Amino acid sequence: MRPVVFASVLLSSMVAPGFADSFEQRISPCLDCHGDKGQSETPGVPSLGGQPVNFLLIQIYMFREKLRQVEPMTAAAQGLSDEELRRFSAFISKLPPPTPQPDPLDAARMEHGHVLAQRHRCGFCHRPDFSGREQMPRLASQREDYLVKTMREWKNNARRGYDASMAEVMYPIKDDEIADLAYYFAHLR
DSSP states (O other), X not given: OHHHHHHHHHHHTOOOOOOOTTHHHHHHHHHHHHOTTXXXXXXXXXXXXXXXXXXHHHHHHHHHTTSSOOTTHHHHHTTOOHHHHHHHHHHHHTSOOOOOXXXXXXXXXXXXXXXXXXXXXXXXXXXXXXXXXXXXXXXXXXXHHHHHHHHHHHHTTOSOOSSSHHHHHHTTOOHHHHHHXXXXXXTOO
16 A cells, blocks of 8 residues: 555656656667557557556556566666656656557457456446546557456466456456457557
8 A cells, every 4th residue: 555655645746847868868768668659569568658647657666666576667667766757657648649450350359359348347447448547557559469468467466556456357357358358459549
């Protein structure tokens, strides 16, 4: 609970970023992996464009505090000041949202993914258009491989957040359903 409280304090004190000369150099490695236009082209690496600023801030904070251990993110976040966390989050949140994968749609999988998203009430937290809000990430047009990986990690308890809600949501979802949910979200605009 302490990390959530601290992240909330950081959020409440956010100021408009006034980038130092070195900011571009510091953000460059982030954009190399996550995409300079907000859309990752790197397998297994999420697109960050259009993500809610609060979600980004909390995630970077969790990496810095080693509450999430994913290399190279955990290493990259070490030594970032609170102000840098706010600057990075604000900058990245303003990148354009990713666009859906260009491959032809499988209508049956899209329909099954839609039904699953409705059944499991994914739109309740992530918004009906899956654009994310507050500390809930954007799912629409996210990389399909990343979504599959992340949902499986929530299901098998390999990924932890500051609360257990996603693990609870993922528990009853079968592996083939994870694949169709990821397919559906990845192809939404």
